Amino acid sequence: MNVASSFHISTTPSQLISYQVPTPPPSKSSSPTLSACVPQSEVDIPGEVTILISQTFHPDSKLIPPQPDTVFRSSDNIFFYVHRAVIQEKSSNDWSNRLPYLPASTYPNEEGGMNQVIALPESAAVLNVLLHAIYNISCAPFSPSIHDLVSAVDAMETYGVPAKDVVLPSSALYGLILSNAPLAPLAAYTLAAQHDLHSLAVQTSTHLLSYRLMSLPETTAEQMGPLYLKRLFILHSARLGALKRLLLQPPQPHPPSQTCGSVEQTKLTHAWMLAAAQLAWEDRADLPSSAIEAALLPLGHQLSCPLCADRLAVRVRQVVADWAMVKTDVHPSRDY
Template identity: 45%
Template sequence: MEPSEWLEFVNEPLLRVPSSDPQMAPSPPPEKPVAAKTLAQRPIIAPPTPPIPTPPESHAGSPIDEADEPTILSVSTTFYPGAGLAPSLPDIVLLSSDTVFFYVHSPVLLRESSNRLNALLPPPEELASQPPDGVGPVVPLPEPSTTLNLVLHTMYGLSCLHYSPSSATLNAGVDALAKYGVDLKQHIRPGTPLFEHLLGQSPAAPLDFYATAGHHNLWELAAAISPHLLHFPLSDLDDDIDNRMGAFYLKKLFFLHLGRVDALKRLLLPAPQGHPATPECDFLEQKKLTRAWALAAAYLTWDARPDLSPTAIELALRPLGDHLSCEICQTSLHERVKQLTVQWSLVKRTI
């Protein structure tokens, strides 16, 4: 059989290999609510209102009747007055942008935040002067409740996995933690709840998580996420994502892709070993296998991808043995394919 005929047994198996694209993975579960409705138990300090209210219309109901109506509040299902997250009672209330109340402890916030929540918390001496049985001031924050919930879970050292935070919430939460002066390298490292959340969600949006890790110089997180980007075409990167991850992590991503493609080309180069001529298989017959291997290797090299799986390589090269009558050549081909797939599986997959 001529080498050109062998090539038809190379193309078809490779095209049938299932994609290893991480985006084909099942979608993560929907994000769960972080608050529940409850009746107000005590007056809440609301944001200031205009000093001269607009007079009600003549047909409006009595103000006394309106005051008798119960006030419904949205309160965090984790950070509520009786949660018992600290020995003392909550002494400050954080209000999210979507009006969810979080009852928290100022000592925890002051310990974890190096800038008093971006200077939004009252000074420590003012907090210390609050009555011991009081709820304390209400501090409005610009983040939505889902993001603030993640921030507070991280500051308290708790896991928020049961809330199923979305990819957008996780990335926004990391940015908010940095803005509020929380030590990211302390809270986002292997073994911490937030690190595991980010890594677990990364297959759904690896580029966004990798850019967030690069933006905050979280090397361990970026390295753990980088294998999920082997399928991503680098030509699709845009300026916004490049600027967010930074030049250093962009270079590492390029080197990962280019290094694996170059390694694949080098591994494919050696053909199966020949053997001493026999009456059934002389050197001329063995050259047919060598030429067929070269054609198959050239095909794989032309379409070389950093995410090419060992199974795809095996499916592309094993059919070469279907048309070998020499058992020694078949054994040599089998050993060469096995060696190649093992070597390729050992090539570094992380930045």
Template identity: 40%
Template sequence: MSISTAFHPSLSIDGAIPDVVVVSADGVHFYAHRHRLLAVSANGMGNLLPPPGAVNTIPPLLTLHAPHSADVVNVMLHTMYGLSCAHYLPTLETVEAAVDSLSLLYGVSVPPLAVPGMPLFQLIYSFAPFRPLDAYAIAAHHELHDLAVMISSHLLAYDLSQLPDAAAQKMGPVYLKRLFVLHQSRVAALRGILFKAPETHLPVAGCDQDNQQMLVRAWALAVAQLVWDVLPSVSTSALKALLEPIGATITCPLCVASLQRRVTEVLYEWSAVKVSISPTVCRPRTHR
């Protein structure tokens, strides 16, 4: 008989020993505590657990057979207990199957178990750097708002025109729209920042107003090329590398100084533009 190393027969929680054993589809036994499972399940673990009033009718060790693999059951129980299972290195597919089962089958409200600081929050967010779209879709599907906000910043470089239909359906219209709004608002903000040219200075010997228009025209040309293909993920270092060469042919030190000030302003303003979806949730209006 295979027994879970985390949920074993001698596991003591709240001063109690296990009174439930969950057997996975592949035969692994997980020893758990009925009061812990009932505390987070609104339907008695899919009506598999008797209600508290039926204490006298249940055996000392109740056996539940779960139609899930041991990997999925392991994530489910760790989540219900508020424990981290990251050291088991579950796949994102396993995590998603566990979260879906908790929500759909076992009456568990997932959002309270996935707030910042909770193990489930950290587990799903750990996939953001290399699977941001899938992680965002899971967070959006289960309305894990704080998690979706943090993951969305990893999607700035994603081409939303290539978004698969399955991912769009999973995240739903609200979070899909917010992702599009994030991309569009960042592009619009960058264009607005760049369209302001460097300031001109008072005419001096060797640099009159006509000469200064060379810098303005060079800026306008560079900006026009940049904003045509600009991505919402463009970094400040990339912007600096694209804008500083504008002054390569400028000989007036005052014009060069004006260009450097404008580049510095652009980088500062761009770094202040938000990089994630809105941290506030717009609730639907109720009609009386």
């Protein structure tokens, strides 16, 4: 979904040059206008220009009671009308020292007024996510990509906004990142790791169980940092170790009977160990329970002893149950 709407504005040709910028409309107008010093000879020259203004952050937005008093322009020339007080409350460096000394609305138009537009290097898609996070409102209707979500959180450091203070478990942005984790788990976990968002890292790490860590790009590992990279490796190692320990325990033998003694039961143990070795060889931290059942339950087809078949079924159920209890996410207690 587009983050901006088009506005057609009648103006003069001279107002299309790079230093002209949009100003908020008169109090009862629904369209923005352009304010500029126009030579008298051009005042009556008709013209029309189209500008793009944020659907959420526009001059008449009712996000908070005062009207917006500051204008941002994205790198792709979309305008965002925001409140200086909100920006300053969240930013520790006056938005990377880009805010003017006074709100733009305190200047008369001929001295700048809302012409005090602040050009930013972020695209509209990224800036839209960032400003929604600053105002703590959801940008889900715009369906931002994981790339835009990551870029927005990365930009917070530039603008003096601690990600830990904004990307909270209760925030809309946190939920958006988490909803993208199943499709982009590496990007989501790397984002959480890079900004030390522990709760988000824990919840996204479970989606990385199927990821082959040996293929992890070096740049991504550097972004994660040693602590969160170690936690991810420990998670995989711990699960694989737990799986091997479970598989190493064959079905318990039953008391010898007239038709099935220790020799016959040894055959089941050997068959179990062979199937278990094949499962362990797959080296999958995300091994599904169905794969365990598919590999072990068919061993019962080779058994003529009902007691052995029963012990096999019991053991398979226990392995599946215990495997489901093994931790599936990173945890700081494993930093050893």
